[in-house]
Amino acid sequence: MLRNYALxxxxxxxxxxxxxxxxxxxxxxxxxxxxxxxFEVFEPLExxxxxxxxxxxxxxxxxxxxxxxxxxxxxxxxxxxxKCNARSFYVLLFPGDRLRVNVxxxxxxxxxxxxxxxxxxGQQLINxxxxxxxxxxxxxxxxxxxxxxxxxxxxxxLSIASARAATxxxxxxxxxxxxxxxxxxxxxxxxxxxADAVDKYLTILRGRKYGRLSKPDSILIRNNIRxxxxxxxxxxxxxxxxxxxxxxxxxxxxxxxxxxxxxxxITVFGPYxxxxxxxxxxxKNLLAGSIISSYISSFDEFDKTAARNYFRTKYPxxxxxxxxxxxxAQYNPDDKVLIELSNLxxxxxxxxxxxxxxxxxxxxxxxxxxKIFIDLWATWCMPCIEQFGxxxxxxxxxxxxxxxxxxxxxxxxxxxxxxxKDVFRFGLKGFHFRAGAALKNDIQQTIxxxxxxxxxxxxxxxxxxxxxxxDAPRPGDAKAIAALFQQTVQESSPK
Numbered sequence: 318m319l320r321n322y323a324l325x326x327x328x329x330x331x332x333x334x335x336x337x338x339x340x341x342x343x344x345x346x347x348x349x350x351x352x353x354x355x356f357e358v359f360e361p362l363e364x365x366x367x368x369x370x371x372x373x374x375x376x377x378x379x380x381x382x383x384x385x386x387x388x389x390x391x392x393x394x395x396x397x398x399x400k401c402n403a404r405s406f407y408v409l410l411f412p413g414d415r416l417r418v419n420v421x422x423x424x425x426x427x428x429x430x431x432x433x434x435x436x437x438x439g440q441q442l443i444n445x446x447x448x449x450x451x452x453x454x455x456x457x458x459x460x461x462x463x464x465x466x467x468x469x470x471x472x473x474x475l476s477i478a479s480a481r482a483a484t485x486x487x488x489x490x491x492x493x494x495x496x497x498x499x500x501x502x503x504x505x506x507x508x509x510x511x512a513d514a515v516d517k518y519l520t521i522l523r524g525r526k527y528g529r530l531s532k533p534d535s536i537l538i539r540n541n542i543r544x545x546x547x548x549x550x551x552x553x554x555x556x557x558x559x560x561x562x563x564x565x566x567x568x569x570x571x572x573x574x575x576x577x578x579x580x581x582x583i584t585v586f587g588p589y590x591x592x593x594x595x596x597x598x599x600x601k602n603l604l605a606g607s608i609i610s611s612y613i614s615s616f617d618e619f620d621k622t623a624a625r626n627y628f629r630t631k632y633p634x635x636x637x638x639x640x641x642x643x644x645x646a647q648y649n650p651d652d653k654v655l656i657e658l659s660n661l662x663x664x665x666x667x668x669x670x671x672x673x674x675x676x677x678x679x680x681x682x683x684x685x686x687x688k689i690f691i692d693l694w695a696t697w698c699m700p701c702i703e704q705f706g707x708x709x710x711x712x713x714x715x716x717x718x719x720x721x722x723x724x725x726x727x728x729x730x731x732x733x734x735x736x737x738k739d740v741f742r743f744g745l746k747g748f749h750f751r752a753g754a755a756l757k758n759d760i761q762q763t764i765x766x767x768x769x770x771x772x773x774x775x776x777x778x779x780x781x782x783x784x785x786x787x788d789a790p791r792p793g794d795a796k797a798i799a800a801l802f803q804q805t806v807q808e809s810s811p812k
Contacts, residue, residue, distance in 0.1 A: 339390070339391060339392075339412035339413050340388045340389065340390050340391070340412070340413075341388075341389045341391055341410040341411065341412060341413060341414040341415070341416070342386055342387070342388050342389075342414070342415050342416070343386070343387045343389065343397075343399075343408060343410070343416045343417075343418060344384055344385070344386050344387075344415075344416070344417045344418065344434075345375065345377055345384065345385045345386075345387060345399075345418050345420060346377075346384045346417065346418065346419050346420065347377055347378070347379035347380070347419075347420055347421075347422070348379075348380075348419055348421070349379075349421050349423070350379035350380075350421075350422060350423065351379050351380050352379050352422075353376055353377065353378045353379065354376070354377055354379065354401055354402060354420070354422060355374065355375070355376050355401070356374070356375045356376075356377060356385070356387070356399055356400065356401045357371045357373075357374055357399070357400040357401075358371065358372055358373035358374070358375070358387055358389070358397065358398075358399055358400075359371060359372060359397065359398040359399075359400070360372040360373065360389050360390075360395075360397055361391070361395035361396070361397065361558065362602070362605075362636065362637065362640075363601070363602065363635065363636060363637070364392065364393050364395065364557060364558060364598070364602075365395075365557040365558065365563075365598075365601075365602035366395065366396050366557065366558060366559060366560050366562065366563065367398075368398050368560070368741075368742060369606075369609070369610075369741055369742075370609065370640065373387060375387055387399075389410055391410060391411070391412045392412070393412075393555075393558065394409065394410065394411045394412075394497065394498075394501055394555075394558060395409070395410060395558045396408070396409050396410075396443075396505070396558065396559060396560050397409075397410055399418075401420060401422060402422045404422070404426065404429065404709070405744065406418070406420075406429075406430045406444050407443050407444060407447060407560065408432075408440050408443070409436070409439065409440065409443060409498060409501060409502060409505075411435075411495075411497065411498065414434075414435040414436070415434050415435055416432060416433075416434040416435050416436075416437070416440065417432070417433045417434045418430055418431070418432055418440075419431045419432075419433075426448055426709045427445075427448050427449065430444060435495075436493075436494055436495060436498045437493075438488050438493040438494060439485070439488060439493070439494045439498050439499070439502055442484065442485070442488070442502070443502065443505075446481070446506065446509075448706075449706070450509075450703065450706050451703050451706055451793070453481065454477070454481070454506065454509045454510055454513065455513060455703055456473075456474055456477065456510060456513045456514045456517060457513075457517070457699065457700060457703055459473040459474065459477070460514075460517045465527065465534070467534060467537045467538055467541060468537065470514070470518075470541065471514075471541045471544055471545065474510065474511070474514045474545065475548070477510055478506070478507050478510050478511070478549075481503075481506045481510070482503050482506070482507075485499050485502055485503050485506070486499065501555060501558065501559065504549075504553070504555065504556070504559055504562075505559035505560055505561055505562070507549040508549065508551070508556070508559055508561035508562055508564070508565040509560075509561045509565075511545045511546075511548075511549050511565065512561060512564050512565040512568050513699060514545060515542055515545060515546075515568045515569075515572060516568065516697070516699045517699055518538050518541060518542050519542075519568075519572055519697075520697065520698075520699070521538060522535065522538055522539070542572065542574060543574060546569055546574055549565075551565045551566045551568065551569035551570075552566060552569070552595060552596050552599060556598075556599060557598050557599050557602050562599075563599070563602070563603065563606070566595060566599050566603070567603075570591055570592070570594060570595060571591075575591075575594050575595070576594070577591075577594055581593040581594045582594075583604070583627065585619060585620060585623040585624050585626075585627050586604065586607060586619050586624055586627075587618045587619030587620075588618055588619070588734070589603070589604075589607045589618075589619070589734075592604055592607070601631075601632055601635065601637075604624075604627075604628055605628065605635070605637040605640075607619075607624070607734070608621065608624050608625060608628065608637075608641060609637075609640065609641075609644065610734060610737065610738050611624075611734070612644040612645075618733070618734050621645075625638075625641050625645075628641070629641075673750075673753070673755070673756055674755040674756065674759060675755070675756065675759035675763070676691075676756070676759060676760065676763060676764075676776075676778065676782075676784070677782050679750070679756070680778055680782040681782060683748070684721060684723070684748075684778075685782075686780050687721050687780060688718075688719065688720045688721065688777070688778065688779055688780055688805060689720065689721045689722075689723045689777075689778050690711075690715060690720050690721070690722050690723065690775065690776070690777055690778075690789065690802075691723045691724075691725055691775065691776040691777075691778065692704075692722065692723070692724045692725070692747075692773065692775055692792075693725050693727065693760070693772050693773060693774040693775070693776070694724060694725075694726055694727070694772055694773050695726055695727050695728050695772060696726070696728050696732055696735045696736055696739050697728075697732075698772050698773065700772075700773055701772055701773040702739075702743065703793075704773055704791055704792050704793055705743045705745060706793075707791075707792035707793045707795070708743070708744070708745060708746070708792065710792060710795050710798075711792040711798065712746050712747075714795070714798055714799050714802055715802070717802075718802040718803065718805065718806050719806070720777075720802055720805070721747065721748065722746065722747035722748070723747055723748045723749075723750070724740070724745055724747055724748070724749045724750070725749075725750050725751075725752050725756075725760075726749070726750070726751045726752065727751075727752050727757060727770075727772065728751055730751075733751060736749075736751055737749075757770075763784070763787075764776060764784075764787045764788075773791065774788065775788070775789035775790065775791060775792075776788075776789060777789045777801065777805065779805065785805060786801060789801060
């Protein structure tokens with residue numbers, strides 16, 4: 318059983334930042350509950366967005382008088398992530414800002430935080446975009462509707478970006494947002510939209526959507542990607558400070574459109590050697606992030622010691638060096654069986670799961686006597702990722718019906734680092750496995766039969782390991798999911 322596995326609790330590391338920047342203060346309040354809640358804070362690291370390493374922790378008592386102030390030292394503007402009760406909200410802070418946040422842990426995800434103070438309307442807008450990405454930021458609907466009319470896609474992408482920019486600009490015009498805040502928010506929003514579009518273009522180029530492309534279509538798509546990168550540069554100033562900047566820069570780097578010169582690879586970082594092709598502001602934080610992620614995800618894709626030494630030599634005064642030392646002190650490779658994040662996210666890295674040959678064995682080995690809902694996905698599958706936007710609803714329905722959520726990635730081994738990183742990035746509560754060849758073959762035969770292996774796909778399995786639904790509703794269809802889960806409970810109840 319999973320509960321008997323050794324646990325590596327790297328999430329409990331709290332890194333204290335020592336900077337000499339001016340403070341921004343965020344006052345947190347819990348007005349509609351008498352309970353005490355823990356808030357985790359993820360401040361920028363050396364000017365770059367930090368969504369993974371906790372830098373502060375506060376415990377705030379609910380009630381009318383309960384309030385806690387969080388001081389964030391900033392040398393430059395940056396996005397800060399706050400986490401409470403397995404939910405997150407984001408704020409964009411400038412040095413000297415004063416912001417008040419009312420948090421309602423028991424409300425729906427779409428209205429569980431409200432803001433007052435500096436750029437309050439913009440803070441609300443950031444979270445509105447992130448709580449409803451499919452509605453505001455996703456390019457999936459236009460790719461689906463336009464199909465192979467590739468000449469029409471970029472204008473439609475720009476239309477989405479223009480609509481979001483118009484919303485931001487209207488707040489500036491009304492005096493609700495400062496221009497500098499609006500510029501950085503616009504940059505972050507464009508990075509999300511354009512990265513999403515590039516991802517879909519790359520999926521088409523690789524033949525995963527329509528099969529092999531004609532040469533003219535291939536050229537047109539590549540030109541479309543170049544045009545998007547030209548309009549919103551992935552290596553522009555302040556890219557590293559935005560939430561989506563790193564992701565957008567990685568799309569630029571891995572799509573083959575970033576310029577390459579001799580000597581710009583860093584061999585000690587293994588599969589991430591091409592980070593050397595990026596500007597130093599992005600390169601430093603991505604190199605540090607790969608080292609940190611290698612500890613958190615426990616995948617040995619490169620020599621950690623050699624990578625740390627390279628980094629320390631190039632950036633001797635970086636605060637990351639102290640973080641590496643703390644991680645190294647708590648790192649025990651013999652305990653790497655299951656990574657647990659905040660008791661909610663479990664990533665399996667054991668040889669045991671690699672030997673699992675079929676879904677029946679997976680259920681018997683890890684989930685005996687438990688109902689499981691399986692999400693088949695991959696890091697390159699944008700429709701899969703878009704469904705993660707409904708994870709709060711899925712988690713709630715699963716908990717009510719005593720169903721365990723299990724994510725099975727079909728990513729290749731070379732993407733194991735990105736797989737683990739994306740699990741943290743999207744906050745996917747549940748149990749995570751990367752399917753080996755034998756398990757993939759069984760899924761093809763058992764679930765798809767003669768159909769193509771397309772994702773996302775959702776599977777429901779009962780306590781006995783029997784497949785109840787080979788093609789369950791998507792998390793976005795909450796009513797259908799609720800009905801299926803309820804039916805499962807009724808069928809398993811004693812007669």
